[in-house]
Amino acid sequence: MKGKPLYLDYQSSTPCSTRVLEAMEPYWSDYFANPSDRQHSDGIYACAASNVSRECLAELLGVDPTRLIFTSGATEANNLALLGYARARTAETGDKGHVITLSTEHLSVLEPLRKLQKEGFRLTELQPNSDGIISLDQFEKAFQKDTFLVSIMMANNEIGVLQPIREIALRCKYNSALLHCDASQALGNIPFNIDTLDIDLLTISAHKIYGPKGIGALIKKKNIRIQPLQWGGGQEQGLRPGTLPLPLVVGFATAAKIAIEDIHTNIHKYKFLRDTLLNDLTNKIHGLKINGSLKSRLPNNLNITVPNVRGKKMNSLLRKHISCSSGSACSNGAPSHVLLALGRSLQEVECSLRLSLGRYTTEEDVSQISDFLTDAIFKSKI
Numbered sequence: 539m540k541g542k543p544l545y546l547d548y549q550s551s552t553p554c555s556t557r558v559l560e561a562m563e564p565y566w567s568d569y570f571a572n573p574s575d576r577q578h579s580d581g582i583y584a585c586a587a588s589n590v591s592r593e594c595l596a597e598l599l600g601v602d603p604t605r606l607i608f609t610s611g612a613t614e615a616n617n618l619a620l621l622g623y624a625r626a627r628t629a630e631t632g633d634k635g636h637v638i639t640l641s642t643e644h645l646s647v648l649e650p651l652r653k654l655q656k657e658g659f660r661l662t663e664l665q666p667n668s669d670g671i672i673s674l675d676q677f678e679k680a681f682q683k684d685t686f687l688v689s690i691m692m693a694n695n696e697i698g699v700l701q702p703i704r705e706i707a708l709r710c711k712y713n714s715a716l717l718h719c720d721a722s723q724a725l726g727n728i729p730f731n732i733d734t735l736d737i738d739l740l741t742i743s744a745h746k747i748y749g750p751k752g753i754g755a756l757i758k759k760k761n762i763r764i765q766p767l768q769w770g771g772g773q774e775q776g777l778r779p780g781t782l783p784l785p786l787v788v789g790f791a792t793a794a795k796i797a798i799e800d801i802h803t804n805i806h807k808y809k810f811l812r813d814t815l816l817n818d819l820t821n822k823i824h825g826l827k828i829n830g831s832l833k834s835r836l837p838n839n840l841n842i843t844v845p846n847v848r849g850k851k852m853n854s855l856l857r858k859h860i861s862c863s864s865g866s867a868c869s870n871g872a873p874s875h876v877l878l879a880l881g882r883s884l885q886e887v888e889c890s891l892r893l894s895l896g897r898y899t900t901e902e903d904v905s906q907i908s909d910f911l912t913d914a915i916f917k918s919k920i
């Protein structure tokens with residue numbers, strides 16, 4: 539649309555793709571019945587449709603369909619995994635043990651873990667290296683006798699860095715701790731297999747992969763017991779009661795199918811566009827800092843700190859032309875805890891931008907973005 543800012547915030551959310559909208563369409567009004575209601579043919583049809591979508595999503599992820607628990611998104615899946623597992627374990631053993639995470643995790647991981655801390659569990663929040671990646675040495679040393687849970691994300695939502703999940707999982711197994719991994723930024727942007735990586739609990743979300751908002755999933759190994767966060771009907775094996783939102787379930791499976799089918803083409807495209815943008819910006823902006831490792835990173839993410847500018851002015855000039863963000867959409871405007879953990883000052887954080895590319899970003903967009911950015915930077919120089 540003419541006059542609309544260029545959208546460069548695909549890590550915050552993505553638009554529903556046409557194929558997803560088309561797949562969901564019949565389930566809003568034609569086939570609207572409750573999938574838990576198997577007393578009539580409408581309900582049986584809805585139940586069958588939800589089963590087909592569950593099986594499709596499970597097959598794409600390489601897991602048994604019974605391992606999938608639909609939730610309202612990644613936030614709920616993270617809460618269910620962390621609070622649910624820790625509390626179920628304590629109910630069985632009577633012990634409140636120790637949990638490890640990284641200080642750059644999404645708030646939907648950090649906040650439930652801090653809640654557990656208030657309930658008496660012990661929590662270690664490790665600082666990453668200055669490139670945003672975990673230090674495996676430090677990680678090994680952080681295990682205690684009663685460490686029972688580790689939560690480390692696959693790809694960071696602000697700086698896009700990829701954590702060495704296989705190496706992390708190996709150390710978890712060695713220390714008899716479960717590994718929870720928030721993969722909501724990784725799905726569709728990098729290929730991975732849950733079981734090859736040996737992840738016990740994995741979180742995903744549909745609106746990060748051109749699917750609908752309001753649905754995500756927790757994938758768990760079969761023998762792991764978790765406590766529900768709410769009670770009611772017995773849906774989702776009693777772990778997430780409530781009527782299943784059938785159109786969203788169908789949309790989620792369709793979005794995942796497209797994302798996984800097109801993954802290699804998209805990775806190639808994103809890398810090319812991201813690197814073009816980065817080269818252009820480094821040539822034009824003296825002293826530009828890149829936040830997070832470039833080597834181990836999502837192909838569609840760039841996070842930069844611009845030197846010697848008034849951050850607020852740069853941001854307000856930029857927003858007329860580009861929709862991008864300076865941190866996570868879930869941070870309520872607080873300075874990015876991720877950039878602070880990398881050692882950036884508050885002033886630098888204010889002059890930082892996350893540029894995330896997506897399916898509809900073009901070469902022409904990238905060249906315009908570079909012009910808009912250099913212009914805004916020039917006009918806000920200190």
Ligand SMILES: Cc1ncc(COP(=O)(O)O)c(C=O)c1O
Pocket residue numbers: 549550610611612613614644646691693694695720722723743744745753754866867868
């Ligand atoms: C890594 C990560 N985890 C969790 C979330 C929360 O996802 P949802 O909006 O599906 O609750 C997000 C979204 O911003 C995210 O990027």
